[in-house]
Amino acid sequence: MKMVRFSVLVCAVALLGACDDEMMMTGDDAGAGDAGTGSDLPPLEAYRETPTSFEPTAADFSCLGARTRPEPGATIDVNFQLRDFQDGFEVPSAMGWIFADNVITDDCGANCQEFTTNMEGNASVQLPASGWYAYRIFPFEGPTRGTTVFGVFQYNEPAPAMAGGSVEGNSVSGTTINLIPALLGITREEGRAIVAGRITDCVDDHNIANAEVRIYDPDGNYIEPGTRQNDPNYHYFMGVVMGNVPDQTREASSADGLYVVPQVPYFEDRPYRVEAWANHDGTYQRISCESARIFQDSVTILNLGPLRADADPACM
DSSP states (O other), X not given: OHHHHHHHHXXXXXXXXXXXXXXXXXXXXXXXXXXXXXXOOOXXXXXXXXXXXXXXXXXXXXXXXXXXXXXXXSEEEEEEEEEETTTOOBOTTOEEEEETTSOOOSSOOTTEEEEEOOTTSEEEEEEETTOEEEEEEOOBOOSSGGGOEEEEEEEEEEOOSSTTOEEEEEEEEHHHHHHHHHHHTOOOOTTOEEEEEEBBOSSTTEEEESEEEEEEOTTSEEEOOOSSTTSOOOEEBOOOSSSOOBOTTOSSOOTTOEEEEEEEOXXXXXXXXXXXXXXXXXXXXXXXXXEEOOOBTEEEEOOBOSOBTTOOGGGO
């Protein structure tokens, strides 16, 4: 689903800007603490992407509250392929860290491998079979905007079950960083964060429509959306396969399941909490929760599957 992922990063980078600390509220003050608070969302729906459209399918939440992270197997050799969102081209000479334990840290320790992509944009890494991993792509200044790389972090990525498989990493160029804000007439200021991803059910390629996203800072304060151009805000997409962009009127996810939250205020390295809420089985309830560090001046990609039994304590 290359085009879907491209839309997340392009528009996330485009909307990165400044925010004000006064936009912060506690979860209780924001009315975001309990299920059944009166949301008028229609029932959630599931869609599967085809080459030309998103087709409705039966939503599967049989794993809700019981799902656990995949059990990692033996270490296997994997081909990591770094590709640019805008054109899908290989990204050579990029440095990254890949974390076999799915925990992004400030240094590359025992569970981390440092790599540099070759001229085909690939690197050989080792990962636990079928387990989740995370990675970091470091920014660097190339001779042109098209060869300049923006920082990207991503969690909860599944490794192949067998040796010899490939996984794809995401890169975004300086061309995107500079072009899109110029077209929209906004500025990109340093020090803020972007969180983006996709909402799914128990089947990985089922996108969930009619879900809302909420982000809480490390102290549990709900990041309240604002009305000004430089306030944090929650954006969802149009739900089309080609040319997918944020729909400024949508207040919940569409058939693509995509969300992006630009201008997230950054305080410290402790994990933030990201939730998805929806009208499920006639009740407005939390259907997903993940907790992870986010990063300044970068895109943090965090996909939201159904609630896990082994989630971080912040999600319990």
